[in-house]
Amino acid sequence: MDRATDLHSAGEGSAESRAIVPDLHELRSHPIFDGLDDEHATRLLSSCVGLQYRAGSYIVRQGEPLEGLHLVHRGLVDLAYVAGDHEFGVILLSAKDLLLPATALFGEASIVSARALTTTKVIVLEPASVDEVMSQAQALANNILKTISGHWRMAVRNILDLSCRTAGQRLAAFLLRLADLQAGAGAPILPIAKRHLASRLGMSAETLSRMLQVVAENGLHLRGRTIIVHDRARAEAFCGPDPYPGGDERALNVFAL
Amino acid sequence: MDRATDLHSAGEGSAESRAIVPDLHELRSHPIFDGLDDEHATRLLSSCVGLQYRAGSYIVRQGEPLEGLHLVHRGLVDLAYVAGDHEFGVILLSAKDLLLPATALFGEASIVSARALTTTKVIVLEPASVDEVMSQAQALANNILKTISGHWRMAVRNILDLSCRTAGQRLAAFLLRLADLQAGAGAPILPIAKRHLASRLGMSAETLSRMLQVVAENGLHLRGRTIIVHDRARAEAFCGPDPYPGGDERALNVFAL
């Protein structure tokens, strides 16, 4: 694998990515290693490679396979299907999320493209060591199972959102959740471009723009990049019946937006 | 668990389900047991319970947890979110599919309701033995992982379908796939009521009805319950760009529609 080569010839890299040195100690505490003994964890960590992607560059393209278990370490990754000049977002992965684990594990062609929306660091665990550890320690398989379960739930929420909420409701709910996730870290911020948000929420950029006005009239403002919850109760009411109490799947080690 | 009780007091059952005696030999060949040694397979099989549901009855309701790993043995199960008099279908499970495995394994409240659309037989593997076997034989965890991966892919396809195809295209694609899946088994048939199909495809029953006419004008007819592919090329062209070559995830042990 030339990724390993990249790592050691530090500084070199493909057109889209650049090798970086992963912080092994920080990685060790990642939920994917929960309940895993040190021996196996070390086996995985010593085989891993770090890659950095600039905003806008592709990590995988739809139809391609993905070698090795990818882990989003920093940044935001958009999973989307790109058709011509249109783009259909599925989900946004953030730090600590596994990136297309199913695709990586079963060697299938990816159904969607993965693209960095901000500067993004990805850790790649080599397939050989993943397979080896999976066959020896069931904690790893369990952790991945839990994560994919969370991904499935997120996807189902997305489906329900698309078919039982309006564009405005989806937007309001998303901003509200975004604000909650950043609670205590100063003013909550929209970390991505509006057009990517539109794609994620299944609406056009123009509609997003108009809906921002409607949502603002309901106590939820976006000034510049900062989200201002002016009238929480009103905003929540505007979101309509929430098909899913809970909002995200952090209990299942999913941090996606 | 009163399910076990149900099994042994054969004939009794809850209002919605009736205990049945599972065919253990047939079950043993289910993909969930692939690569599993006989000892563990027997451990699981000997703890299992069979339930039969009549068309229309609920297997789980949204918000409820699900005890034990459920397996659809016969029939069709609709996963849908029910809100008031409206219903939002997510997917249709058929024979051999796991039913909400993520919900069962992690004890989460289900996000959707599961309801039998036809007479349905479900096999339930008791949580205790599932946990035990999962911790000892990693084949089981792997098999479940594979299945959930397939479920995730199906969900993503659904999301893409909803946002990049029209109602007519979704309908045509679905019927075409249904016909292909039944190839060689005589005339292909629509196994469910139209209103459930509409829900599954994210449209109203009225729209489905109208779209059937449009689709018929494109070489794909539904007369009564039988699907007639009159002009395949035309029908396929009508479906528009297929975001996903392949169509289903049978390679990942998913048989859902």
Next chain:
DNA sequence: CGCATAATTGATTCAGCTCAAACCGAGTGG
């Protein structure tokens, strides 16, 4: 500063929903 990209705004169109009425086939009971 100036160019390219992103975001807004307006006007228009259209797919799909809603509501309401007609229709149809399968039971059911007189």
Next chain:
DNA sequence: CCACTCGGTTTGAGCTGAATCAATTATGCG
């Protein structure tokens, strides 16, 4: 055997949420 009912499906008319197209106006960024 027929009338009646009842759920499901179809048809029609009208409405509306959101997309599209086109034209500005902001916002970076080199």
